[in-house]
Amino acid sequence: MSSKTIYHRMKSFNARMAANYRRGIGPTRFVLLLTTIGRKSSLPRVTPLQFEKVDGAYYIGSARGQDADWFKNILANPNVQVNIHDREFNAIAEPITDPSRIADFIDLRLHRHPIMVRLIMHLFDHLPLRFTRIDLEQLSKGKALVILHPHKTS
DSSP: OOHHHHHHHHHHHHHHHHHHHHTTOSOTTTEEEEEEEOTTTOOEEEEEEEOEEETTEEEEEETTGGGOHHHHHHHHOOEEEEEETTEEEEEEEEEEOOHHHHHHHHHHHHHHSHHHHHHHHHHHHOOOSSOOHHHHHHHHTTOEEEEEEEOTTO
């Protein structure tokens, strides 16, 4: 399957996921809707993403690393809108590309969701089921993390 085909299938999947999310269907407990402004089109772009809440901020990782369109949109404009469980707020997105910090985030996710995250990493990232911190940092190279800081008035 070509990368273009995969890209279009993911866009279609994300659109269906976002529509279902708005209806309260699907994994609303750990998925948010992130609205960025398209860096080329200047149009709002909605992407469903898994998140972790840490000290009042929302952490999201990019499965496609720094190549994800939503990540590139954030680099162009860090002002975003977030929808979580019928709550909408504006936030500033802080992009992170440091492998050590991304490995910390993966480690946090492993502690919170050990079976799901370990399985995803094994199936999609080809990591062995038993791995080291060094393996995590190697995996984190080229990946991306974004911390969403809600506006104080949100």
